[in-house]
Amino acid sequence: xxxxxxxxxxxxxxxxxxxxxxxxxxxxxxxxxxxxxxxxxxxxxxxxxxxxxxxxxxxxxxxxxxxxxxxxxxxxxxxxxxxxxxxxxxxxxxxxxxxxxxxxxxxxxxxxxxxxxxxxxxxxxxxxxxxxxxxxxxxxxxxxxxxxxxxxxxxxxxxxxxxxxxxxxxxxxxxxxxxxxxxxxxxxxxxxxxxxxxxxxxxxxxxxxxxxxxxxxxxxxxxxxxxxxxxxxxxxxxxxxxxxxxxxxxxxxxxxxxxxxxxxxxxxxxxxxxxxxxxxxxxxxxxxxxxxxxxxxxxxxxxxxxxxxxxxxxxxxxxxxxxxxxxxxxxxxxxxxxxxxxxxxxxxxxxxxxxxxxxxxxxxxxxxxxxxxxxxxxxxxxxxxxxxxxxxxxxxxxxxxxxxxxxxxxxxxxxxxxxxxxxxxxxxxxxxxxxxxxxxxxxxxxxxxxxxxxxxxxxxxxxxxxxxxxxxxxxxx
Numbered sequence: 382x383x384x385x386x387x388x389x390x391x392x393x394x395x396x397x398x399x400x401x402x403x404x405x406x407x408x409x410x411x412x413x414x415x416x417x418x419x420x421x422x423x424x425x426x427x428x429x430x431x432x433x434x435x436x437x438x439x440x441x442x443x444x445x446x447x448x449x450x451x452x453x454x455x456x457x458x459x460x461x462x463x464x465x466x467x468x469x470x471x472x473x474x475x476x477x478x479x480x481x482x483x484x485x486x487x488x489x490x491x492x493x494x495x496x497x498x499x500x501x502x503x504x505x506x507x508x509x510x511x512x513x514x515x516x517x518x519x520x521x522x523x524x525x526x527x528x529x530x531x532x533x534x535x536x537x538x539x540x541x542x543x544x545x546x547x548x549x550x551x552x553x554x555x556x557x558x559x560x561x562x563x564x565x566x567x568x569x570x571x572x573x574x575x576x577x578x579x580x581x582x583x584x585x586x587x588x589x590x591x592x593x594x595x596x597x598x599x600x601x602x603x604x605x606x607x608x609x610x611x612x613x614x615x616x617x618x619x620x621x622x623x624x625x626x627x628x629x630x631x632x633x634x635x636x637x638x639x640x641x642x643x644x645x646x647x648x649x650x651x652x653x654x655x656x657x658x659x660x661x662x663x664x665x666x667x668x669x670x671x672x673x674x675x676x677x678x679x680x681x682x683x684x685x686x687x688x689x690x691x692x693x694x695x696x697x698x699x700x701x702x703x704x705x706x707x708x709x710x711x712x713x714x715x716x717x718x719x720x721x722x723x724x725x726x727x728x729x730x731x732x733x734x735x736x737x738x739x740x741x742x743x744x745x746x747x748x749x750x751x752x753x754x755x756x757x758x759x760x761x762x763x764x765x766x767x768x769x770x771x772x773x774x775x776x777x778x779x780x781x782x783x784x785x786x787x788x789x790x791x792x793x794x795x796x797x798x799x800x801x802x803x804x805x806x807x808x809x810x811x812x813x814x815x816x817x818x819x820x821x822x823x824x825x826x827x828x829x830x831x832x833x834x835x836x837x838x839x840x841x842x843x844x845x846x847x848x849x850x851x852x853x854x855x856x857x858x
Contacts, residue, residue, distance in 0.1 A: 386410075472803055480799070580679075585675065675702075
């Protein structure tokens, strides 16, 4: 078995450490941030600092596919999750019976994991601490790669160098440093060819706040996602009767930058049906947290069928990151880590070129399509929002987007279509399979063309701009 170094102790880094150690590898995870997770959920939220993770206190959505794969791979994670107040819950449970049609057999498959990021990481860290063959070293920042003899001009990584000048050897180095991974710079420093990158900034801005109920009872929450003209409202429940809302806009929508103000944010939130009762029941845990300029980016370490480096692979967001609009990043990352574990069962690290090639091929086959679908949806939604800003209908010749939009609209009106849609949204089914379910395509064809792009009870852009304008006038006086 191999000596493996994983750089980064986030969700994907810890998952990689646990899965590879359980396969008999000697795994060390190096994490730049020094703090250990300590205490209960409130203490974790208030005191655990993770400056290396800029979205540490932002909203996180762990889909049904993530929950299902975690139950298969690391089931004891859920004991730690429950201990810290997290839980598994189906989105069907959060909808009124008039919308969901009431509980049905199979709804449990839709359950996602309800917890804030500090709770998720702390639960993972507790499992990692008990995993034989796994060591997590916090406060150890990796500054460079160490190479051995090259093969045909391709550098072979044999370890890393830390900020303290320590050289740590490995048969395989796994980059799990996330979307801000400095891998490009590190590869340049060892004379490697640059990876091939495909990158586009979709231009979303997330204006998020998190809340906790005053009485310790769960708050009544609206639908998880509401798309309106030029904006989306995302609702994500959390652990211990917490939840969060994000008002998602286009970053270039100057008129909505006023959402950075908590007072303006509250007034715009109130325009969305179903938010008033839960907002009144909660105390804010944060001011408005703004996250923007997040790109969709894929990094290929095999270019023109030749590895740019051997002895090193990238997983999760370090390989490919997507805008958080669909909440799929963590699920794609976990599936990618499992791909690495499976490839290492078939290809040994003593053949580093074959390992890198094989990992790239299986990555493209298993998780590549999930990345492509996420980029496709984000690109169309942003184009739709840009059209809303200038007041023109969004028109596209892409039939997949038209079907996706119709699918979402009919799901709000039909319980059968709702479940099929959620299976796609939670990555439990492909769109093709869901559309082939009995009656789904027929209902889309019967109801879809007559539906408006947006819900009739949601605010129009003019309503939102009126609130923003009124707030600006008050501040001016």
